[in-house]
Amino acid sequence: MVEKLNDAARETALRGLNGWIYDAADDAISHVFKFKDFSEAFGFMSRVALAAEKAGHHPDWSNGYNVVRVKLTTHDAGGLSAKDVALAQAIDRIVG
């Protein structure tokens, strides 16, 4: 079972990510992505869905038209884990 990251590991991980915000209350990281329109937003979501399914780790996310809000935490670990960092990296590569 994957464990929560400690403070030092989390800080190091966040420095390697692109624009993710740490939410201490939920021990989660989140990112709001804006696109041209729904088609582009859902195209992004489809690519993230494939990456998530491949990783066996899934986002909590919402969408309204061209905006996608992604929140990552590991419910089994009770907070942010290496699985979240890996998925955030994969998402960064998708938009990068």
Next chain:
Amino acid sequence: MVEKLNDAARETALRGLNGWIYDAADDAISHVFKFKDFSEAFGFMSRVALAAEKAGHHPDWSNGYNVVRVKLTTHDAGGLSAKDVALAQAIDRIVG
């Protein structure tokens, strides 16, 4: 431009839908769908995305693993319109 439904039209529309809840505060309808797993949930979302894009009317929705929460309202109309009812009907056909 599409107009908000009046109370009578909304009540009639809701009776024809399957399990949608009216949210008076937001003048919206919502439905929580539960699936076997993420793959099934995102499969549903992909079909709804195609229906929404075809209709030119899009949901506000969120997903966490096997749960999809869908909320429909027409921002341009300031509330629930015939566009929402049509999209809810399309979603009912997808899950039906």
